[in-house]
Amino acid sequence: MTKLAVLCFLLLQTGVEGFKISNIVFNHFNGGSLIHEVITERAILNVTLQVCRALALSEGKTFSFPPQPFSAGAVAAACDASKSTKSFIDTIERIQKSNHQVDKDYVLSPSHHCDDESIAAGQFLITLGLTAVKASNKQQNFVLATSILGEILHTLQDFYSHTNWVEIGNTFPNSNLIKTNADVGKIADITRPTCRSCDGKDCRNNILEDILKEQILTSGYFSLNPFSTKPAGKCSHGGSFDRTKGIEPTGGINKDSIDSEHGHLHNQAANLAIAATSELLEDVRSAAGDKAFLQMMGLFKGRALCFCVDTTGSMGDDIDAVRTVTSSIIDSKVGTEDEPSIYILIPFNDPEFGPLLQTTDPEVFKSYINSLTPNGGGDAPEMSLSGLQLALTGAPPNSEIFVFTDAAAKDEHLKNTVLALIEQTKSVVNFMITDVFGLRRRRQADNNQQQQSVRMSRAGGQLYRDLAQASGGQAVEVTKGQLLEAINILTESTSSSLVSLLQASRNPGKSENFTFVVDDTVKNLTIYITGTSVDFSLISPSGVIQNIANTTGSSIISYQSVGNLQTVQLQTEGGLWELQILSTSPYSVKVVGESPIDFLFKFIKESDSPFGGFDVIDNRPTEGGNASLLVTLIGSDVATVSEVMLVESSGSGQVNGTVEAQGGGTFIIHFDRIPSVEFVVLAKGQNNNGVSRASSGIFQRQSATSLRASGLTVTADDLNTVLEPGTPRSVSFSVMTTGEGGSFTIRATNDQGFTLSFPSSLQLDPGVSANGSVSITAPADTPSGIGVTLTIEAVAPGGADSNYDVLRLTVLSKVTDFTPPVCQLLSLQSNCSDNCSRSTWELSVQVTDAENGTDVDSVSLREGSGTLNISTAADKTTLVSYVASCCSPDVQLVAVDQVGNVEICSYSVRANVTQALTTSPVTTSNVTTSPVTTSNVTTSNVTTSNVTTSNVTTSPVTTAVTASSTRVDFSVSLCFGFSVLSFLLH
Ligand SMILES: *[C@@H]1O[C@H](CO)[C@@H](O)[C@H](O)[C@H]1NC(C)=O
Ligand SMILES: *[C@@H]1O[C@H](CO)[C@@H](O)[C@H](O)[C@H]1NC(C)=O
Ligand SMILES: [Ca+2]
Numbered sequence: 003m004t005k006l007a008v009l010c011f012l013l014l015q016t017g018v019e020g021f022k023i024s025n026i027v028f029n030h031f032n033g034g035s036l037i038h039e040v041i042t043e044r045a046i047l048n049v050t051l052q053v054c055r056a057l058a059l060s061e062g063k064t065f066s067f068p069p070q071p072f073s074a075g076a077v078a079a080a081c082d083a084s085k086s087t088k089s090f091i092d093t094i095e096r097i098q099k100s101n102h103q104v105d106k107d108y109v110l111s112p113s114h115h116c117d118d119e120s121i122a123a124g125q126f127l128i129t130l131g132l133t134a135v136k137a138s139n140k141q142q143n144f145v146l147a148t149s150i151l152g153e154i155l156h157t158l159q160d161f162y163s164h165t166n167w168v169e170i171g172n173t174f175p176n177s178n179l180i181k182t183n184a185d186v187g188k189i190a191d192i193t194r195p196t197c198r199s200c201d202g203k204d205c206r207n208n209i210l211e212d213i214l215k216e217q218i219l220t221s222g223y224f225s226l227n228p229f230s231t232k233p234a235g236k237c238s239h240g241g242s243f244d245r246t247k248g249i250e251p252t253g254g255i256n257k258d259s260i261d262s263e264h265g266h267l268h269n270q271a272a273n274l275a276i277a278a279t280s281e282l283l284e285d286v287r288s289a290a291g292d293k294a295f296l297q298m299m300g301l302f303k304g305r306a307l308c309f310c311v312d313t314t315g316s317m318g319d320d321i322d323a324v325r326t327v328t329s330s331i332i333d334s335k336v337g338t339e340d341e342p343s344i345y346i347l348i349p350f351n352d353p354e355f356g357p358l359l360q361t362t363d364p365e366v367f368k369s370y371i372n373s374l375t376p377n378g379g380g381d382a383p384e385m386s387l388s389g390l391q392l393a394l395t396g397a398p399p400n401s402e403i404f405v406f407t408d409a410a411a412k413d414e415h416l417k418n419t420v421l422a423l424i425e426q427t428k429s430v431v432n433f434m435i436t437d438v439f440g441l442r443r444r445r446q447a448d449n450n451q452q453q454q455s456v457r458m459s460r461a462g463g464q465l466y467r468d469l470a471q472a473s474g475g476q477a478v479e480v481t482k483g484q485l486l487e488a489i490n491i492l493t494e495s496t497s498s499s500l501v502s503l504l505q506a507s508r509n510p511g512k513s514e515n516f517t518f519v520v521d522d523t524v525k526n527l528t529i530y531i532t533g534t535s536v537d538f539s540l541i542s543p544s545g546v547i548q549n550i551a552n553t554t555g556s557s558i559i560s561y562q563s564v565g566n567l568q569t570v571q572l573q574t575e576g577g578l579w580e581l582q583i584l585s586t587s588p589y590s591v592k593v594v595g596e597s598p599i600d601f602l603f604k605f606i607k608e609s610d611s612p613f614g615g616f617d618v619i620d621n622r623p624t625e626g627g628n629a630s631l632l633v634t635l636i637g638s639d640v641a642t643v644s645e646v647m648l649v650e651s652s653g654s655g656q657v658n659g660t661v662e663a664q665g666g667g668t669f670i671i672h673f674d675r676i677p678s679v680e681f682v683v684l685a686k687g688q689n690n691n692g693v694s695r696a697s698s699g700i701f702q703r704q705s706a707t708s709l710r711a712s713g714l715t716v717t718a719d720d721l722n723t724v725l726e727p728g729t730p731r732s733v734s735f736s737v738m739t740t741g742e743g744g745s746f747t748i749r750a751t752n753d754q755g756f757t758l759s760f761p762s763s764l765q766l767d768p769g770v771s772a773n774g775s776v777s778i779t780a781p782a783d784t785p786s787g788i789g790v791t792l793t794i795e796a797v798a799p800g801g802a803d804s805n806y807d808v809l810r811l812t813v814l815s816k817v818t819d820f821t822p823p824v825c826q827l828l829s830l831q832s833n834c835s836d837n838c839s840r841s842t843w844e845l846s847v848q849v850t851d852a853e854n855g856t857d858v859d860s861v862s863l864r865e866g867s868g869t870l871n872i873s874t875a876a877d878k879t880t881l882v883s884y885v886a887s888c889c890s891p892d893v894q895l896v897a898v899d900q901v902g903n904v905e906i907c908s909y910s911v912r913a914n915v916t917q918a919l920t921t922s923p924v925t926t927s928n929v930t931t932s933p934v935t936t937s938n939v940t941t942s943n944v945t946t947s948n949v950t951t952s953n954v955t956t957s958p959v960t961t962a963v964t965a966s967s968t969r970v971d972f973s974v975s976l977c978f979g980f981s982v983l984s985f986l987l988h
């Protein structure tokens with residue numbers, strides 16, 4: 003079928019509501035219409051490319067755009083961050099998910115969809131959320147920032163589909179919609195009629211002429227209630243769910259899909275929604291800075307290095323080892339592609355723990371580590387799980403976390419919380435436990451509670467082993483003297499493309515033969531075995547038994563054994579390997595390597611929203627019934643997933659699923675049941691790209707994280723994620739059980755030590771949900787942008803089953819500064835001559851924030867390769883001087899105040915324009931991707947607008963000086979519209 007035929011075929015299957023429904027989950031055309039997920043992804047890919055391009059040019063590198071249509075993998079590659087494709091896609095999916103969630107959580111809230119003429123209220127939601135996104139980014143709370151971002155994008159996108167913005171003739175986004183209190187246009191009075199009834203099915207002319215002529219804004223009324231009414235003379239939303247569309251004036255005006263009442267304008271509306279989304283993302287980018295924007299999007303080059311360190315009195319040797327290993331990682335990795343992208347340190351003691359210290363600067367991290375001094379702690383157990391909780395909520399998802407301690411956890415009650423956070427973040431936790439036996443002896447000797455101490459110590463070790471195993475990490479037990487060697491082994495690879503091939507544990511231990519498939523893309527194949535007295539042998543695909551005692555001639559590159567950890571590094575040999583374990587004591591095995599091919603997975607369920615589609619399950623899936631898994635394959639456009647199974651983590655049982663390809667690297671897997679014990683997800687597939695003839699191209703990947711099903715459901719109300727400092731907020735939640743009723747324990751915890759109150763138990767009857775609420779209060783002096791992760795757990799009587807919901811909230815003080823800083827040009831001098839490279843120009847600008855504003859926070863360079871100098875005067879005005887070669891005739895200064903209001907000030911000098919234009923890097927001919935400044939060509943001396951619809955870069959220009967200053971205004975070129983059209987039509 004040609005694309006056109008496919009398109010026509012798809013057109014026949016529509017009949018749904020919104021840019022908003024995704025019957026076929028993510029990333030797909032819905033009946034040829036552009037849905038929220040697609041609109042969102044296109045804008046993200048577009049803006050991300052602009053950011054990467056700006057960064058590359060500022061570093062003097064070249065940059066090339068990938069071919070259209072863009073894919074996340076190609077964008078990550080263009081950004082020189084292929085290894086973070088997984089976290090990039092994960093982030094895009096998070097944004098799409100919270101966008102989608104608005105239809106579920108706020109189905110009855112008109113302002114979230116700009117319905118019912120609630121346009122000003124929609125603007126309020128968007129701008130409030132935007133402030134929260136900026137504040138969260140400033141505190142490096144990127145997960146929170148992206149969740150809020152997805153939500154406000156829904157409302158922004160709906161504006162273009164649900165209002166008559168397009169009908170009244172606009173071809174640009176409504177930029178004031180993303181500016182607090184700005185004028186979004188004249189909205190029809192409640193008494194003013196806006197529509198007439200449609201002419202049968204034809205709704206093309208149902209908006210009243212005076213409304214169109216006077217450019218009055220309106221939006222359709224919407225209700226699911228068959229007995230609903232609407233104000234007289236008002237338009238309806240229309241579509242199959244709207245029950246107001248039968249009321250005079252009948253019909254509707256939405257442009258949600260091609261077959262909507264105003265479907266003839268669907269593409270126009272969707273393209274404006276893409277442009278508006280890009281504009282909002284640009285604003286977020288300007289406020290955050292280019293590097294932080296990419297971090298927010300999950301595009302970082304290396305992994306996070308995350309150390310959680312016990313700093314109590316006995317930890318002197320351990321802290322020395324942490325210091326040494328930090329220096330050696332930094333010395334050997336900085337400047338390489340495995341350089342950690344973020345460094346995180348969480349100290350814990352007793353009773354204190356935290357704060358989380360985070361930096362991208364390795365030298366700053368060294369200074370954090372150097373400032374650790376062992377002292378205090380009182381009794382033996384320490385606050386290790388509190389520290390770990392902060393690490394799990396603060397580190398990016400999919401991080402690897404190392405916990406250093408020589409003591410049991412004093413805060414064992416956090417076990418379920420920590421497990422919940424492990425399942426949510428899919429981060430891997432390794433415990434580096436020293437001197438377990440030494441401690442035990444000492445304690446036995448010096449008090450008469452021998453028995454109790456021994457028991458506590460064993461239980462403590464088991465708790466760490468359980469958590470490590472659930473996360474796919476290890477609990478390494480060594481002496482203080484061996485710690486450095488052990489941690490060196492485990493941090494040898496800090497690559498962000500680490501994948502897991504096999505993961506299993508046995509407790510009690512038993513001999514067993516494990517097999518795993520190694521494919522050609524895997525490098526640095528490594529096997530870790532933890533456990534005391536575990537013997538093993540290893541057989542390569544060619545049938546050679548590998549000899550640890552004498553590695554010559556074998557595939558073994560190295561073998562190390564320290565404490566309870568054995569490590570084998572292997573040469574990649576494609577095919578089926580066998581690992582035979584001989585042991586009667588507990589052990590765990592883990593086979594990892596580096597490869598671009600990996601997968602993301604999420605349990606999904608049919609949505610209970612009226613629009614249908616699928617929702618992502620954020621906590622434990624329901625036991626006893628069937629289940630569906632959404633799998634996204636990463637790292638290859640040609641690879642496919644052929645088998646997916648849920649494998650018991652500590653046994654050999656497994657449940658096989660049936661795979662349904664969705665296109666675009668996504669698959670839905672159906673299982674007729676979920677294992678009743680902990681399990682991992684194992685995916686097998688076929689990669690036909692660049693496969694050597696010797697290998698079959700078959701690969702296997704396994705989730706590091708163990709998951710479990712639950713008979714309980716816990717759902718917290720996440721309608722409002724903003725927390726005002728000093729004001730208690732009540733979060734309601736509901737709990738239901740499919741099993742037996744009784745008294746269920748409720749526990750709520752948070753990672754910031756904020757005050758909580760909640761019922762300690764709820765009485766449940768089977769199948770009936772019970773409600774409770776948690777009250778949370780942030781101290782009055784909590785800074786804006788601080789995130790708090792609230793975990794609400796319900797535990798069945800006897801403790802055998804539990805489930806949870808995790809809520810991320812952001813602290814936000816009331817914002818009163820809505821105006822961006824102002825640039826004032828003090829001087830602009832040039833001596834630009836024929837030869838631009840031999841002459842320079844310079845600029846002096848004063849930047850101030852308004853009288854009652856929050857002050858200028860930063861001024862940075864967007865375009866321009868000159869030197870920027872910034873100084874702050876005593877009266878808090880910022881003085882900027884800029885010197886550049888005449889070959890770089892344009893500059894953009896990004897001025898941001900403390901709450902993230904952005905002003906972009908553009909200046910240009912063009913003495914010898916021909917020369918300047920031919921040498922300027924921004925005169926790209928790639929229309930759809932050219933940045934705003936290329937169209938900033940004017941013939942007047944000073945211009946205040948750079949909005950043009952054509953990109954006239956080659957027109958003769960005689961300007962001596964142009965200076966312009968705009969708030970983030972965009973030349974939303976028509977080009978993209980054309981490229982979408984051409985994509986659809988080819
Ligand atoms: C892509 O993003 C840029 C800003 O980064 C914006 O000017 C342009 O309009 C966007 N393109 C589309 C099609 O929205
Ligand atoms: C593992 O395989 C070896 C060799 O094939 C066999 O002798 C042994 O019994 C197997 N062990 C188990 C636990 O199945
Ligand atoms: Ca201690």
Ligand SMILES: [Ca+2]
Nearest residue numbers: 352379381383
């Ligand atoms: Ca203690």
Ligand SMILES: [Ca+2]
Nearest residue numbers: 819821855899
């Ligand atoms: Ca301001």
